[in-house]
Amino acid sequence: MKTYDLIVIGGGAGGLTVASGAASLGATVALIEKNSELGGDCLHYGCVPSKAFIAAAKEVHQAQRAAEQFGFELNGKPDFSTAMKRVKDAIAHIQVHDSKERFTKLGVSIYHGEGTFKDKHHVVINNREIIKGKKIVIATGSRPNVPPIEGLKEVKFLTNESIFDLKNKPDRLLVIGGGPIGLEMAQSFARFGSEVTVAEAGPTIFGREDEDMIPIIKKELEKEISILYNAMTKKVEANAKGEKVVTIKQNNELKTYTFDEIIVSAGRKNNIEKLGLENIGVDVDKGAIVVNDYLQTSISNIYAIGDINGNFPFTHAAGMEGKVVVRNAVFGIKGKVNYDHTPWVTYTDPEVYHLGLTEQDAKDKYGEEFRTYKVAMNDVDRFIADRNNVGLLKVITKKNGHILGAHAVGKNASDWMQEIVMAKTNGLKIGSISNVIHPYPTHAAIVQQTADLYWREKLFNGSIPTITKKYIKWFR
Template sequence: MKTYDLIVLGGGAGGLTVAAGAAGLGANVALVEKNAHLGGDCLHYGCVPSKVFIASAKKVYEAQKSTERFGLTLTGEPDIAEAMDRVKAAIAEIQEEDSDERFKDLGVDLYKGKGRFINEHQIQVGYGNVIEGKRLVVATGSRPSVPPIDGIKDIWYLTNETVFDVKETPKRLVVVGGGPMGLELAQSFARFGAEVTVLETNSTIFGKEDEDVIPVIKKSLEQELTFQFEAVAKKVREEDGTKVVTYEQHGKEIDIVADEILMATGRKPNTDEMCLDKSGVNVDDRGNIKVNEYLQSSQAHIFAIGDTNGQYPFTHAAGMEGKLVVRNALFGFKGKVSYENVPWVTYTDPEVFHLGLTEKEAKAKFGMNIKVFKVHTDKVDRFIADRDEVGFAKVVTDSKGHILGAHAIGTNAGDWMQEIIFAKAQDHKIGDISNVIHPYPTHGEILQQSADLYWREKLFDGVLPKMAEKYIQWFR
């Protein structure tokens, strides 16, 4: 039986970060991956394929709108199979960076098969090799969580793991779940010609976002999608070659006919088949491994990152956690994890950007002792020039200008809000952005204008103007 300094379970974003980092620092590392290829859910079923599909759908949508706007004629129907071929090509290209050979060249021992705990230090891979680790990292990701809807096991339905195998655009698509992934895919299918209905159990969408964002994104998406709010899917059945979804809404049961059903009802961690009970690791009711601020489980030598710990289900968060675990696991550092500067973007069109506290959260934490600086895109020359004026940027600060949160909605908002992430992470005040020269005209100028609002309020709404006026009179 071979013993390692570190065993990493899971070859997704977090696991690969740990394996590469630890091996680069001279550790003896084993990487266990149950699938044929490395890369995890993000590469094969999540971030990468969905963004390729979204980009393809956007090109189709813009072509349609441009022909209307400029008096051109567009013929033919968009071929969704071509979009799915683009998805597969992108995955294959990125896969080269996450190849088995690369990690073997780094000195990582790669084991293919499902890893199960035998005890707190030993892992069995499949039904064969048993390996031992001084320290272990669980980074096995998550999978779609499908609720026990009556009849769901008797029909074919789509999830993020099968949706990119679609060869034809369904005429009618029902999306069960109005979360980020569901909405991104729903809008993309609509742009390829599907009639899409989204069933959402809550009274609105984007419930975790700043309250100013919600009505804007809701209005935009309602132009392309049909929403049924406070709607709970109760049962499904096949009938005359189609699928029928029965949902309950305001006490009534309603049937809706679909050619395909996309289940977008959340995810659950891949921890239930790992025999964690034999390791002594504690999990919560959802199967998430409970971790402390150092990302250690109830067994101090076993760490959990990414979707397995139930914190932030983002690739970039898993990567951040992975870097921290390398230091903590290999060198015994006590680096604490912090999610204060973890942003996220929902890649609908328009995009929604989120960083830190919303205005409501900031008021709950700091009372009225906060400042809000908001600039609409129709006040920024580049957006006006693009004729793309739906959206805004909003920055929430404390009374001294320290950034508490930032939120935006608009085309490619995830790109032009990057500057605020750096400013917050480096503890810059919003006013510092005003002192940075931004090329004109760019979308990023929206943050400069937000910072200018801070200085305008500071310089012209206080005692300084009166003092300046007296000084100028004296100086003359």
């Protein structure tokens, strides 16, 4: 039996961060991955392929807009297979960074198969080989949740794990679920010419975002896709033509629709069933492994990171958690996980960016003891020049200027919002960004203009103008 300092179960973003970090620092590491390649959901089915597809759809959309605005004609239809090839190429290119060879060279022992706990130090691989680990990290991620809709499992449907195997664009597409993945895919398919309907069970989309962001992104998306709110998909069946006949209940009324393809985007389900957690007594709550601030489970030598712990289900958060675990599990230097400065982005067009508290969160926590600063895209010269000026930036601070949250809807918000993340992470006040020189004209100028509002409020309201007026009069 082989013994390791650290066993990592799951070769996705979080697991690879732990394995590479621990091995690079001299620990003996075993990595167990059920698939033939490393990289996890993000590389093969999520972040990477979806962004490649979104980029292709955006190019098609921009070409169509240019033809409309500049009065020339486009001939033919966009080649859907070209977009799918781009997706595969992107995966293959990035796979090199997550290759088995790279991790083997780092000294990581790679095992392919399912890992199941025998006890708190021993893991059985594929019911055959047993390995021992002083510390063990669970990073098995999640998979698409398939809701119990009548007839759904009897017809062919798509999830994020099968979308990118499509050969042809569907003419009529239903997306069940109006979450980030569903909306990103819905808009992209619409840009390739699909007639897209989103069935969202709730009364709105982007329910976790700041209230000022929701109307903006809803209006933009509804220009391209049809969204049914308070819509429950009740039944799915195939007709003689192979089409999907779907019954949807909306506002107590049943309606029947016909589609060529269905994408199920109704949340995620954690991959915990085959771990044998019941064998060792690891606490689980609502399908997620319970962890403390150090990412330890109820058994102290076992850690859980990424989607599996239910805290912050994003790839970049899993990577951050992986770094915390390397520090805690390998060196025993206690470090707590902190999500206060961890943003997320929904990559629709325009993008939706979220950092920290929303205004409602701030009201609940601080009452009226906070400030908000807002700048619209149509007040920023670069967005105006680009003729892409739909959107808003909103920063929420304490009264002293320390940043509580920042939210945006706008073109490429995932890029220019990072300046605020940097400031918040380092405890800087929003006003500090006002002093940073930004080239003119840039999209990031919106961040500086928002910071300028802080100084405008400080300097031009209250007693300061009265004092400076007297000083200037005396000085002259």
